Amino acid sequence: MADQISNYQCPSCTGPLRFDGKTGRLQCDYCGSSFSVQEIEALYQEKDEAAAQAMENTVSAEGEWSGASASWAGEEGLRAYNCPSCGAELICDETTAATSCPYCGNPSIVPGQLSDMLRPDYVIPFKLSKEEAKAALKNYYRGKKLLPRAFSDQNHIEEIKGVYVPFWLFDGKADADMQFQGTRVTSMPQGNAMVTTTDFFRILRSGTVSFEKIPVDASSKMPDAHMDAIEPYDYSELKPFSNAYLPGFLADKYDVEPEACYARADERAENTAVDLVSRTVSGYSSVVPQGRQVHIRRGRVSYALLPVWMLSTRWNGKSYLFAMNGQTGKLIGDLPVSSGRAFAWFAGLTAAFTALLSVIMYFF
Amino acid sequence: MKKLWISLLLALALLLSLGAGAFAEARLEYVTDEAGILSEDTRRELNERARQISEDTGCGVYVVVVKDCRDYVNGGIETFAEEVFEEYGLGYGSTHDGVMLAMSMSERDYDIYAHGDFGNYAFTDYGKEQLAESFLDNFRRNDWAGGFRDFVDNSEDMIRRAKNGDPVDQWIPDPVQDPGPSLSAGELGLSALIAAVFGGTMVGGMKRQMKTAVRQTRAENYVAQGGVKLSRQDDQFVNRTVSRQVIRRDPPSGGSRPGGGHYGGTTISGSHGGSHHSGKF
Structure with missing residues (x-):
């Protein structure tokens, strides 16, 4: 063995x-x-x-x-x-x-x-050290006014782990055909009347948007929202995979097949294609979408390990997970809310605003 | 000019001089109520108080109320006040110092008219504004006697302060006599409600900061360079509609003279050694 x-x-x-x-x-x-x-x-x-x-x-x-x-x-x-x-x-x-x-x-x-x-086809090596990740997490706690005071004290920041998370990177194209109704409105005075002219237009737009490496995490253990929220990664630092990047970190192989991830990549590609094509409509007083057809052409799928610093911790029986992009340092996570602090802030702000508004109403 | 009893003959002379009407058969006193809004007892009480102040201070304090000032003058309430003051020779001293509250009930117009060197010194523009505020709340409730009392009492205060070299040029309310306007329960409730919405919104924003993991629904970061290609860009004209709306040109609103007559009151300089603050009550 x-x-x-x-x-x-x-x-x-x-x-x-x-x-x-x-x-x-x-x-x-x-x-x-x-x-x-x-x-x-x-x-x-x-x-x-x-x-x-x-x-x-x-x-x-x-x-x-x-x-x-x-x-x-x-x-x-x-x-x-x-x-x-x-x-x-x-x-x-x-x-x-x-x-x-x-x-x-x-x-x-x-x-x-x-x-x-x-x-894997690619790997983005860790760029930020554990010390930097711990410092970022401590900084993340600062300024959170509703965070229970004891949470950060009892938090085991030392247990933060560097994990290479498996991702599928999807290439593809989205063909979008869209129809809009647009109006151009002009008004000018004529004699004792204001004359308003409204021209109606049928606006047609077709276009193709090409995507490269839309990431979708391929690990069932990783919450999708956390992995999405630490994007984007800088792909200019993608390297051909080698085991030599792994020592000192944890790594998982994928356990979600690409077929199960297509829907998420397709949704993102479709929404983005619709946005980009819609932005080409300009010069109108109003634009109302009338219909759209989007066809996704799936392309190459790559397999990559991307670096994430993670800390899973428990507080009052609930789990809280923090994730930091191991390349860019973007940190996200869910923090517990202290009900007492939330109420105190609400009451204090309400009292302060009430006093302010009363003074304004008194003098004006 | 101590006596204010005016004879019928003098009233007739006024009628002729004004040309449009007469302060008919009025016996002009310190407080004259031709509109009949005060009981005789109240009028006498106020008249006595105004007389006392006037004689003690050497600055006349007058109240004249008529049903419609246009019955007497060709003009508005300011013209009426000026004409009455001048024609009856009101005021004390060489410059005829005094202050008059003139009211025309039909248009609900009022005018505070200060006359003479000392009268204008004692009743500054700011002072007249404050004087008006002191009685307008009574008038809006048709509390005429209360409003006149406020006018007479506050006029005395202003005269005495001016005598002491400290005319009212900024309002310092007496916290006992005049605690100032206070907010109603409804206004306080509204303030608290708006404040609660603000507070809730801000705490909501703080809560959102506590949860930053959100799923992505866009992929702008992954659009290939030059990856947006439009194959069709067609804008087709369909039809045109034309609508025509007549522009209404409303006549200027407001009172019977330029720059005056609005609800909040205004101050103008008169042409007879006096100054006005007038408005609606």
């Missing part, structure tokens, strides 16, 4: 390597060496392939996990691996592609999860 999970070891001292977003290189925290992604890829290519093959053989020959992981074979959605560094048993979701050993902290890659057909 030891071969079923691997880590990238420092060629100099065999210490575990982790990807550093600042330098874009793999860093050894033990001896301070750093290596480019290409160097590590070349060094570990054969080992990765062998490990992936070994995992595939194990599953196909035995139909279930064996050895150290036998006890978990019957548990739906869980798999067990041995940490290559300390030998501890790691229990992971069946979608886990990269993780860290909770005992020795060794960053590990689960081979086979991101290889062959499951291999």
